[in-house]
Amino acid sequence: xxxxxxxxxxxxxxxxxxxxxxxxxxxxxxxxxxxxxxxxxxxxxxxxxxxxxxxxxxxxxxxxxxxxxxxxxxxxxxxxxxxxxxxxxxxxxxxxxxxxxxxxxxxxxxxxxxxxxxxxxxxxxxxxxxxxxxxxxxxxxxxxxxxxxxxxxxxxxxxxxxxxxxxxxxxxxxxxxxxxxxxxxxxxxxxxxxxxxxxxxxxxxxxxxxxxxxxxxxxxxxxxxxxxxxxxxxxxxxxxxxxxxxxxxxxxxxxxxxxxxxxxxxxxxxxxxxxxxxxxxxxxxxxxxxxxxxxxxxxxxxxxxxxxxxxxxxxxxxxxxxxxxxxxxxxxxxxxxxxxxxxxxxxxxxxxxxxxxxxxxxxxxxxxxxxxxxxxxxxxxxxxxxxxxxxxxxxxxxxxxxxxxxxxxxxxxxxxxxxxxxxxxxxxxxxxxxxxxxxxxxxxxxxxxxxxxxxxxxxx
Amino acid sequence: xxxxxxxxxxxxxxxxxxxxxxxxxxxxxxxxxxxxxxxxxxxxxxxxxxxxxxxxxxxxxxxxxxxxxxxxxxxxxxxxxxxxxxxxxxxxxxxxxxxxxxxxxxxxxxxxxxxxxxxxxxxxxxxxxxxxxxxxxxxxxxxxxxxxxxxxxxxxxxxxxxxxxxxxxxxxxxxxxxxxxxxxxxxxxxxxxxxxxxxxxxxxxxxxxxxxxxxxxxxxxxxxxxxxxxxxxxxxxxxxxxxxxxxxxxxxxxxxxxxxxxxxxxxxxxxxxxxxxxxxxxxxxxxxxxxxxxxxxxxxxx
Numbered sequence: 035x036x037x038x039x040x041x042x043x044x045x046x047x048x049x050x051x052x053x054x055x056x057x058x059x060x061x062x063x064x065x066x067x068x069x070x071x072x073x074x075x076x077x078x079x080x081x082x083x084x085x086x087x088x089x090x091x092x093x094x095x096x097x098x099x100x101x102x103x104x105x106x107x108x109x110x111x112x113x114x115x116x117x118x119x120x121x122x123x124x125x126x127x128x129x130x131x132x133x134x135x136x137x138x139x140x141x142x143x144x145x146x147x148x149x150x151x152x153x154x155x156x157x158x159x160x161x162x163x164x165x166x167x168x169x170x171x172x173x174x175x176x177x178x179x180x181x182x183x184x185x186x187x188x189x190x191x192x193x194x195x196x197x198x199x200x201x202x203x204x205x206x207x208x209x210x211x212x213x214x215x216x217x218x219x220x221x222x223x224x225x226x227x228x229x230x231x232x233x234x235x236x237x238x239x240x241x242x243x244x245x246x247x248x249x250x251x252x253x254x255x256x257x258x259x260x261x262x263x264x265x266x267x268x269x270x271x272x273x274x275x276x277x278x279x280x281x282x283x284x285x286x287x288x289x290x291x292x293x294x295x296x297x298x299x300x301x302x303x304x305x306x307x308x309x310x311x312x313x314x315x316x317x318x319x320x321x322x323x324x325x326x327x328x329x330x331x332x333x334x335x336x337x338x339x340x341x342x343x344x345x346x347x348x349x350x351x352x353x354x355x356x357x358x359x360x361x362x363x364x365x366x367x368x369x370x371x372x373x374x375x376x377x378x379x380x381x382x383x384x385x386x387x388x389x390x391x392x393x394x395x396x397x398x399x400x401x402x403x404x405x406x407x408x409x410x411x412x413x414x415x416x417x418x419x420x421x422x423x424x425x426x427x428x429x430x431x432x433x434x435x436x437x438x439x440x441x442x443x444x445x446x447x448x449x450x451x452x453x454x455x456x457x458x459x460x461x462x463x464x465x466x467x468x469x470x471x472x473x474x475x476x477x478x479x480x481x482x483x484x485x486x487x488x489x490x491x492x493x494x
Numbered sequence: 495x496x497x498x499x500x501x502x503x504x505x506x507x508x509x510x511x512x513x514x515x516x517x518x519x520x521x522x523x524x525x526x527x528x529x530x531x532x533x534x535x536x537x538x539x540x541x542x543x544x545x546x547x548x549x550x551x552x553x554x555x556x557x558x559x560x561x562x563x564x565x566x567x568x569x570x571x572x573x574x575x576x577x578x579x580x581x582x583x584x585x586x587x588x589x590x591x592x593x594x595x596x597x598x599x600x601x602x603x604x605x606x607x608x609x610x611x612x613x614x615x616x617x618x619x620x621x622x623x624x625x626x627x628x629x630x631x632x633x634x635x636x637x638x639x640x641x642x643x644x645x646x647x648x649x650x651x652x653x654x655x656x657x658x659x660x661x662x663x664x665x666x667x668x669x670x671x672x673x674x675x676x677x678x679x680x681x682x683x684x685x686x687x688x689x690x691x692x693x694x695x696x697x698x699x700x701x702x703x704x705x706x707x708x709x710x711x712x713x714x715x716x717x718x719x720x721x722x723x724x725x726x727x728x729x730x731x732x733x734x735x736x737x738x739x740x741x742x743x744x745x746x747x748x749x750x751x752x753x754x755x756x757x758x759x760x761x762x763x764x765x766x767x768x769x770x771x772x773x774x775x776x777x778x779x780x781x782x783x784x785x786x787x788x789x790x791x792x793x794x795x796x
Contacts, residue, residue, distance in 0.1 A: 135760075139535070139759065142535070161536065161539065164539025164540070165539070248640045248641060249641075250640075250641050312644075316742055317742065318739070319647075446536060453761070455740055455741075455760050456559075456740065456745055456748070457757075469649055469744065491534065491536050491537060
């Protein structure tokens with residue numbers, strides 16, 4: 035590998051010399067031309083370098099998004115183009131989200147792995163894999179391939195690709211969560227605009243909940259979130275001014291007034307006002323089904339691709355729903371997350387894998403992926419594309435970026451603290467308060483202890 | 495000659511034996527090994543897998559969720575085995591009668607059997623959704639219900655180890671397992687000679703008496719195999735409880751195999767998951783041992 039790099043650097047230097055000669059001949063627009071020439075030379079050099087190892091094929095795994103067949107086709111098309119340019123083949127495989135967790139756990143413990151992949155939860159998997167398995171830092175390549183990383187990508191998204199000072203890959207998928215509401219239901223109830231604050235939200239939820247003569251709810255005024263229960267719960271705490279742990283990832287901060295306020299507010303909505311379904315913490319609860327079936331009027335924060343899915347699957351609802359920046363308490367914190375492309379320990383083709391990730395991280399490809407999914411991109415150039423201003427819901431998504439709060443937390447144990455299953459500390463705390471009437475201070479104290487224990491176990 | 499015959503037999507059994515050893519016994523031993531070491535993925539990179547003896551068993555025994563899951567497993571097995579055998583006996587008796595359309599009915603009864611448990615679970619999740627359940631809609635439109643039943647999520651109505659969600663999940667397992675039981679019992683019924691029933695009828699035995707004194711005893715071998723298999727399958731049952739409720743609400747449907755899976759794959763504690771799996775193995779092994787002992791006694795070999 036070092037020989038290849040040396041050769042590349044040599045050729046690049048030669049290319050730059052050639053560019054210099056070109057500069058001497060073309061006095062006007064000297065700088066711009068120089069940059070163009072440098073790019074062309076680099077491309078030629080890359081082609082020459084990869085010809086050294088003809089027939090190299092790397093394996094790339096992507097999670098599935100949107101229509102799985104279309105998604106795979108899109109990547110295969112780019113893989114073909116990449117091979118034409120570099121001579122490096124890419125074998126693209128898809129992983130279903132249902133198997134994602136188990137797959138990455140196995141990879142992080144030495145199971146079969148690709149050369150590079152679309153991944154998530156870097157902090158946990160890097161910690162599990164240690165220096166043997168799992169995500170591979172590619173810090174040495176960052177300056178060479180992405181010298182403008184900080185200029186091109188949102189700062190928040192870069193937090194998801196750094197672990198213990200090492201660079202692991204390129205954030206490509208954003209996940210920002212706006213509030214969604216039914217325009218028609220709000221109008222029916224006499225509201226001309228969506229709620230702005232928690233208190234307004236409570237009023238709206240009461241007014242929008244419709245019951246039959248037996249008191250059975252026909253339509254819920256409000257759903258606490260559009261994803262899994264624990265992801266839904268996080269923004270409530272952030273909006274109340276709380277956090278789950280300190281910035282160094284060493285101390286749990288569950289036992290705070292903000293946590294109590296968030297739990298109390300949700301408790302009131304569920305058990306006093308009875309305007310949110312008691313099922314919202316159960317795995318079979320499907321918020322989008324409720325919303326699309328006219329059984330919910332407002333959903334607190336939903337994954338940004340709901341809009342695209344509603345347009346595709348429920349065209350009869352066109353014009354009946356709208357996105358809005360979430361309601362405010364102390365802040366408007368919006369849930370945000372990111373997926374990244376990175377390499378895996380054990381690959382012998384790091385250079386080729388990095389080139390593929392570099393290729394995918396072009397603005398044009400990231401734009402294509404972002405628009406296909408209707409999801410924000412961590413790439414600033416993608417988000418400045420006119421596409422994101424063409425529709426009202428897209429503008430709202432962009433507006434939500436101002437309030438983004440990363441869902442990643444700086445403790446490797448975070449993934450098992452926040453997992454949305456019984457037995458996880460946060461899930462149990464919320465469930466016990468909401469459904470078992472455990473006093474909020476008791477539930478918080480117990481959770482604080484459990485989270486701290488988990489963080490201590492996961493501490494590096 | 496005998497040696498040749500034995501060699502032939504061993505040769506025939508060898509492929510299956512190899513599969514059982516590689517896919518069954520080896521992972522089982524690995525799991526047992528894992529249950530006596532610390533195998534926490536969050537610490538493994540730093541601390542490795544030190545031997546901890548029975549510490550993992552002590553930890554799970556100190557955990558209330560384990561005992562809830564243990565109790566639920568027993569309740570689940572009792573409900574499923576009891577109901578599916580009772581229903582199977584009834585359906586098999588009906589299908590054993592001579593009537594028009596019997597062949598079609600026998601084919602239809604197999605439908606739930608060919609539906610994979612994962613698919614069955616998905617179908618029944620929809621059937622049981624509180625707000626859109628067709629069962630609720632029918633019952634409410636008939637005026638039999640004022641409020642929808644929250645089949646999978648109602649944690650408020652609990653009677654000891656019984657609850658609405660436990661009943662709902664068990665019923666799906668019964669629905670899915672009924673065809674197998676029916677087919678086995680039907681085969682058993684067809685092996686009972688008609689002459690025995692005719693003789694009893696001549697002696698004036700009632701239908702109930704014939705069932706009690708002829709059918710049940712003569713189905714004994716089939717029933718004992720069935721109950722053993724169902725109990726072993728029930729103790730290790732996973733899919734429906736995991737897919738339909740993740741063991742919730744409030745752990746009301748959590749069973750040992752779901753808890754083992756959650757411990758290992760959700761909370762990265764493969765050591766605790768292995769310890770729970772070892773207890774499942776011990777439980778199913780106990781049932782199997784009783785069965786084998788009874789068989790050996792029956793054949794006079796033990």
